[in-house]
Amino acid sequence: MTLAHCVVVASLLFLIGVFGALTRRNIVGILMSIELMFNAANINLAAFDRFLHPQGAVGQTLAVFTMTVAAAEIVVGLALLLAIYRNTDTAYAEDYHLLKG
Amino acid sequence: MIQTAAFYSLSALVLASALAVVLHRNTVHSSLFLGLSLAGVAGLFALLGADFLFAAQIMVYVSGIAVLVMFAVMLLGRKSDLHLRQVNALWGYALAVCAISAAGLLKVARGFAAAAPAAAPVPSTAAVGRLFLGRYLLPFELVSLLLIAALLGAVFFSHSEPAEGPR
The missing domain is CATH 1.20.120.1200 (NADH-ubiquinone/plastoquinone oxidoreductase chain 6, subunit NuoJ)
Structure with a gap:
């Protein structure tokens, strides 16, 4: 296990998340894909901290900040989704075209 | 091993x-x-x-x-969701974007092949806590503010009665 292995795993996880965020029709699916991308970034932070900066913990601290922002993001995202769902009665992204006029 | x-x-x-x-x-x-x-x-x-x-x-x-x-x-x-396609029509383009990005990212990752693990890892919880209350004190407080804002925002948006104001 070298740093390259961790970076490859994190890249693949990030790309799976990108693919999901671009292609899922359900908004909850898009939010889940965004969580996968956050996790890929966290793996990278922990791996670089372990391999290149073994005596400090700055990378892990930044990963905890990322985690907090991700939690806030998903809470507000799901609350917004519930509010929109109550008005439009759909959870699919292509049906949200109120601003098109 | x-x-x-x-x-x-x-x-x-x-x-x-x-x-x-x-x-x-x-x-x-x-x-x-x-x-x-x-x-x-x-x-x-x-x-x-x-x-x-x-x-x-x-x-x-x-x-x-x-x-x-x-x-x-x-x-x-809903029950009808199970029979609907969950992937939109543009998945081919998304796959192409991901393939091109994968080529670039794997090329970047090859540069780190030499970095072998250092000594056995030591517990780092104390170091993380010291960084939180020392060097990163301001971001730490800002993040707690963000969590309060997210909490209030979630309560506000998921409230069943429409709030006052233009809708």
Whole structure:
């Protein structure tokens, strides 16, 4: 296990998340894909901290900040989704075209 | 040796369940696979010697965010969703974007092949706590403010009565 292995795993996880965020029709699916991308970034932070900066913990601290922002993001995202769902009665992204006029 | 085996099996678990999250037709199953994938990432953190991140991942992601997503899926889901396509028409372009990015990212990753692991990892929770209350005190307080704002925003938006003001 070298740093390259961790970076490859994190890249693949990030790309799976990108693919999901671009292609899922359900908004909850898009939010889940965004969580996968956050996790890929966290793996990278922990791996670089372990391999290149073994005596400090700055990378892990930044990963905890990322985690907090991700939690806030998903809470507000799901609350917004519930509010929109109550008005439009759909959870699919292509049906949200109120601003098109 | 055992570390390598653990790394490969955890990576396979994380990537396979992430693919299931993205591709599964049933959103409830998809959210369950999200929990599995996040738990695998927690295992990777433990393998990398990040003990505090391991605990935080389990507490925040696996038992917080995954359960919250499951609640949302079950509140919003309908039976007819199971027969609908969950992937939009432009998936070919998305696949092309991902393939091109994968080529670039793997080229970048090849540059780090020489970095071998240092000595055995030491517990880092105390160091993380010292950084939180020392060098990163201001971001720490800002993040707590952000959490309060997210809490109030969630209560505001999911309130069943429409609030006053233009709608």
